Amino acid sequence: MFSSADKVKGQGVGSAYLELMQLLKTRASDRLDIKINRFKPTTISHYHTIDPHYFITTFFRKRFGRRIGYVHFVPDTLKGSLHLPKFIEKILYWYVIAFYRRMDHLVVVNPSFIPELEKLGISKEKITYIPNFVAKKDFYPYTKEQIRTLKKTHQIEEEKFIVFGAGQVQERKGVFDFAKLAEELPDVQFIWAGGFSFGKMTDGYEKYKKLMEQPPSNLKFVGIIDRTEMLDYYNLADIFLLPSYNELFPMCILEAFSSETPVLLRDLPLYRPVIDGYYKPAADRAEMNKILRELQQNKKEYESLKDAAIQGNLAYSEERLTKIWCDFYQQQEGDSLWKEEINGH
Template sequence: MIKINMFSRADSVKGQGVGSAYLELIKLLRTRAQDKLDVSINHLRRADISHYHTVNFPYYLSTFLPFLGKKIGYVHFIPETLEGSLKIPQPFRAIFYHYLISFYKRMDHLVVVNPTFIPKLTAYGIKPENVTYIPNFVSRQEFYEVPTEEKKVLRQKYDYDSRFTVLGVGQIQERKGVFDFIELAKRLPNVQFIWAGGFSFGRMTDGYTELKKIVDNPPANLRFPGIVDRDRLVDYYNLSDVFLLPSYNELFPMSILESFSTGTPVMVRDLDLYPAIIEGKYIGAKDVNEMERQLRELEQSPEQLTHLQTVAREAAAYYSEERLVTIWEEFYQKQANEDK
């Protein structure tokens, strides 16, 4: 049996995708691979592999301990993806970015959730052969599709009416494209908009002051329910007609996989990373004008919505727990064998 130390503080801040991805992996390994993998969390014990999910400084110091085994780093973000997320003044921003890459270079091997980030890491001086792509996934037990009649019940439960409904999920920050989401609500007053998420990092959030004013006094057709617990977030996907993620920068958003798992059609801002991971499973839009046009068309096209629901279910099957547990088992086995 392979001994694995997991090091993470990803679940210490609510409402962020890093925490969701970490919790999904821990649950998967402990329920489906417990006969092959001995997983501990935040314990300094002798192990075959130590897997770092966050870049806390005490974890950096622990990388100098030889008994922790092979060091695996999970790349949930790089300097480029932090732009527009947090307000970090200079020179602290440059120092943190340098530290982040230094942390990754302390690892024996890295895991990325999107293959397009391998060349970006290579540009920072990390050898591509030391990087493996393993996608995110979500639990079908937590994120599932409900029958059409139940969707109506959910709208009544959360006090939403029968209008065409667009859902956004994630931290309220400039990088997520929340300003465009707000603009769409203003342009489409007959459409119902919901953004499930909050200011996970408070005033450090980029665009906090301006966004907070709108969140406190939004357009009549836009609601901000705040950070929604995962056991209720599934309801929001199911009561919506379309999931829209207008982010300017991402790696592999958990919210897209959650949407797929509930059979909810997906629209995203056109980014280079999406064709590599979900090509043909979404509608892309280059800017707010195109998002507006696409939403107007979808509202009038039940056939297109049905097609997008079908491809969402296909994507959910591809990024399933059954497939990913095998990939992780084989990855850990290979890393442990190479170290020996």
Template sequence: MLKINMFSSADKVKGQGVGSAYNELVKMLKDKFPEEFEININQYSQSDISHYHTVDPFFYVSTFFKKRRGVRIGYVHFLPETLEGSISLFGPFQAIFNRYLISFYKRMDQLVVVNPSFIEKLGEAGIDTSKVTYIPNFVSKDVFYEAEESDKIKWKKEAGFKEDELIVLGSGQIQQRKGLDDFIKLAEDNPDIQFVWAGGFSFGKITDGYDRYKKVYDNPPKNLMFTGIVERSELVKYYNLADLFLLPSFNELFPMSILEGFNCGTPIMLRDLELYHSIIEGSYISTQDVADMQEALTKINRDRELLTPFKEKSRKLGQYYSEENVSQLWYDYYHQNSHK
């Protein structure tokens, strides 16, 4: 039995994708491989593998005790550039943190990325790309699933929405990087469409653009609902009652929210970022800017049948990025690296 120590503080902050990805992985490993892996959380005991999910300073110090840590695996959930528009730090502090982040990754024996496009970027940062492996995120079908039509109708009524109105869902932390300005503008320009943003201010006042977004959050347009941070058991309802999931982000790795939408069979509309091309190209409604989004929404609002092929695409991707497929990748990866 392999002894794996997981190091993470991701679940201390609600409403962020890193925490969701971490919890999904730990639960999957414990459920599927109870006889193969002994999983410990934030313990500094001797292990075959130490898997670092967050870059806490105490975790950084622990990497110097190589014999006790075994093989050090780092999970690359973000790079310095993907933090832009997320949190607002004083310039010199941001520069220091960026250097620290890369230093943390360099301490690892192996790295896992959730998007293959970031392997090259790690190389540009001076990291040996031969030690980088791509394993995608996944979400459990037990938590995020496509509900019966009767449940979708019931959840719409409970939320106070009309059965026949177009409902557009966005999800994630309220921050500039997520494209909130475009989402808000679309709501303002389309009073006949219901918009919902499921998420809140996970990092409080250091959120980039906090004051500006807090004003809208407290007094939104009538057709824009901010749910605040919601539990995953509630979030699945919003994916199912929505006709379309829209993520206008400017920078991402592999958002858990997209996988959650796929699992629920919800059509996806995205700002067409290059990093999506290698993982989900052709499976979403592609837009370049808010004008493209507006044009697409106008067409969809006139003809809902335009969404039908994208429902099927979401269902297929939900199967491809399933827990069953990805679990085998992790099983093989841990065993291959336990002897290095």
């Protein structure tokens, strides 16, 4: 495994990497021999991040074996995340594409990005879809008594309706819509976890910094927090809301499912192939407002959406994903050995 994904807190890529490592170490240690960031001979190299020194290793095929790239983003998804000079942006986009093209095979976390990669000249046969997942031991529902205690700790009224959102504070995450909803629903408590993982390079940094310093009175920004603390907020919340305009397969959605927290999302086509039926879609902020009011006032609708979240969690079980990953690596090892044999002849 080659990865620096866990070096910067508050990124979904880091969460996905840590979940996979935990899964394979605890459930597949008898089948896989895994080393992390070791520059020694191996059968398969799985690249989780696109660091330049990892890119160099892709030119030493005999030493680093079959090259597997994990696609957490494509160039288009970087727009609205980073504010860079145009020439640097072009270099970055070129580098991302060049890295993916160096791979023998790619793994995407959302099937909707397969056509995007095909447009970049990568054959569909070289791409496999494997979804993200979260461990049940890390994200789970609290008891009613635990939630009551948590509300007291956070000085929130017991009957207060709470909406929780998470992600880097940036344009594409729809943070301004989240803040506007707080203004429109003054009796609801809004909480956002996340900050500027990329500092001042974040697109719209100054205006978001101002919002975080002077938010509506019922909106609280808690900054970048550990995953253990995230569990508290999923359980504290009545609804998890992600108003993003552009996503891949956010880990926070699966974390909410695993915590049995109902999920409301902007209606993006890329969600449909992976979590359709497990969340409530909203076309825009006005519809989000309407749905939040309905869920706040209609217990039957609320419980129905909660049940959908529980079903969503079952669809991405650790047992199922362990088998998928082990089968995938075995197939890749077979392809690697077969090609070596052909080349040897």
